[in-house]
Amino acid sequence: MLTLSKSHYQLELGKNQTWALTASPNCQQWLAEFARILQLQQCEGEAVRNFCSLFFCTASETLGLQESLSQKDQELKNGDAKWSAVPLGRNRLLACHPLSLFIVEIQDTDRGLHSYQDMWYSLQPVYRRTLEIGGLPVHGAVLLHGDEAILVAASGGTGKSTFARHAAGSWRSISDDEAIILPAEVGGFKIHPMPTWSDYLLQRNRQTWDVQTGYTLKGITFLKRAETETESTSPMGQGTASILLVQSASQVLQKRWQDSSTDITVERRKKLFQVAATLVREIPAYTLNVSKRSTIWDDLTATILNGPTATEAHERSHSQRLSD
Secondary structure (H helix, E strand, O other): OOOOOOEEEEEEOOOOOEEEEEEOHHHHHHHHHHHHHHOOOEEEOOOOOOOEEEEEEEHHHHHHHHHHHHHHOHHHHHOOOEEEEEEEOOEEEEEEEOOOEEEEEEOOOOOOHHHHHHHHHOOHHHHHHHHHOOOEEEEEEEEEEOOEEEEEEOOOOOOHHHHHHOOOOOOEEEEOOEEEEEEOOOOOEEEEEEOOHHHHHOOOOOOOOOOOOOEEEEEEEEEEEOOOOOOEEEEOOHHHHHHHHHHHHHHHHHHHOOOOOHHHHHHHHHHHHHHHHHHHHHOOEEEEEEOOOOOOHHHHHHHHHOOOOHHHHHHHHHHHHHHO
């Protein structure tokens, strides 16, 4: 058996998603770096039983870790819960069903550049849990105005990151690559920034992200480069917004679905469309037509933060299409 650490890092994303991250002796430094990037605090003592659990170990430690976990969990001891293993990049993910218990088997703990990609892929169970509870992981930037935020979604190469980095006025960028949208406790949705892992892979900087703090999501925007210097914020219909939101989420999830059977993939994609449709019914969506040197920031404040509801924005979009 493997001696488990008496401490863990806690990742809390709303009331329905709290994770305990624990490492084997050989992965302690690896996990400490992972936790630093996510701005997680180390907690003494064992995690609460109803937390989702994510363990990190090397291949040589996996069997000992499974034996140790079996001694602590009655369902594992009785054989009521089963392990399954799937590829996770160059590593391996072991999931215990029906428990929210996962082991990431780390091939290399030297904290080289590949380790940061391993950390990125290790968020797979978190993203899947997000979808299960009615949220979405998305490919996009998060712009903050006070404690209210908007998502700026766009495909790679559109200029999303550049646009976010040039936020002006009362706006500031808190992430420019990925985010998690989750249902808020009192209605509406919160958005959490997630790391820009390419900054580490390309050795641009060693920034950290406060991933546990969620901000009220006020608008979902899809970036489009204006052909002229004339910029605009235009309401988008819910059908179009839902499809684009699914595409944005798929950009985050597709590399993590390589292990799924066809039936499981279909079910998850159905869930993806359901969540996206719910989101755009509650959160207004817009097309952002911006120039290279955008000055659209005041318009974002007036149109989105102080603008119409999702239903009103959808109706305006419909009226505009009829007039065109």
